[in-house]
Structures are given as C-alpha cells and as structure tokens.
Amino acid sequence: MTDVHKPRVVSRQEWLAAIDALRVQEKAHIREGDATAATRRRLPMTEVNSSAPLIGGKGHVSLTDVFEGRTQLFIPHYMWHDGHTAADQCEGCTFFTRQVRTLSHLHQRGVSFAVFCQGPTGNPTATTAASRAGTRPGTPCPPSRTSGSSPAATSG
Numbered sequence: 001m002t003d004v005h006k007p008r009v010v011s012r013q014e015w016l017a018a019i020d021a022l023r024v025q026e027k028a029h030i031r032e033g034d035a036t037a038a039t040r041r042r043l044p045m046t047e048v049n050s051s052a053p054l055i056g057g058k059g060h061v062s063l064t065d066v067f068e069g070r071t072q073l074f075i076p077h078y079m080w081h082d083g084h085t086a087a088d089q090c091e092g093c094t095f096f097t098r099q100v101r102t103l104s105h106l107h108q109r110g111v112s113f114a115v116f117c118q119g120p121t122g123n124p125t126a127t128t129a130a131s132r133a134g135t136r137p138g139t140p141c142p143p144s145r146t147s148g149s150s151p152a153a154t155s156g
Helices: 012-041 063-067 091-098 124-134
Strands: 054-056 059-061 072-074 111-115
Touching: 054 063, 059 063, 063 072, 063 111
Parallel strands: 072 111
Antiparallel strands: 054 059
16 A cells, blocks of 8 residues: 555544444445345235246256245346357356355255256257356256246256
8 A cells, every 4th residue: 555545644533533423324324225125125026927938957847846846946047148158158147156055055944946047958058158157066056048038947
C-alpha cells in the first residue's frame, strides 16, 4: 500500500467516532438486505406444467419422477449458449455444480437435486459441457441436455 492510499492516522477518539458511524451504515445495509430477502420470499408463484417433456440421463422422465419420491426439489437452471464450445458455457453454472459433492444432507431433509438446462441432446458440445460440469467421480449429478427447448433434468 502506498502512502497515498493509506488511511490517515487519528486519535483513538476519532477512530471510535468513525467506527460508530460505519456501524450505523452497516446496520442500515443489513436491514435493507433483510427487507429485500423478505420481498423475494413473498414473490408470487406460478404453476408449473408438470407434463413438460424432460430428458434425463436415462431418457424421458416426468417432473414427478425428478422428485424421486421426496417432497421438495432444488433445481439450478444452467444457462446454455448454442453454438459455443463446452469451455464457453456459463462459468457460474459449472462452478456451482462442481461444488456439489454429496446429496445425503439434502436427501435427509426430503429434498432432491436436479440440474436443468436447454442444451441439445446428443450434441458433442453439450456432452462435453456436462462432463466438465460434473460427471467426474464424487459429483453425484451430471447435468442433462434437452432436444429443442424443453428443459432437461438429472436428479440425485
């Protein structure tokens, strides 16, 4: 840190006054975040078409099948970019899936995990992207691809 970028040196009293002012600002920031989260939780819901065609690792599956008998379903939705290589798919999506190591914690709480995306079935790029995203040992749930615009699901 250069001298130009260093904070100025002040007395203990001045520092206490500055930290008190910062705490007021931080608390306001936290309250605003809490209010935003509460608004998000109150968003309206929309009905899901349970007959939408889904393609999983073993072919066509129903949305009910993706739940695997559990009461809740956690679905991250991959962004898919047609015409891009596997390496050029969404970094955030593939990074997230690589962090999923075991599903036992979710399963114990009645939650299944599935990854949805719009990638085409049988496309070498989609297969490579899925492989890069999570079909290595220790990752329970590789993402699936779809044909056309129907979402795909792989559950675990």
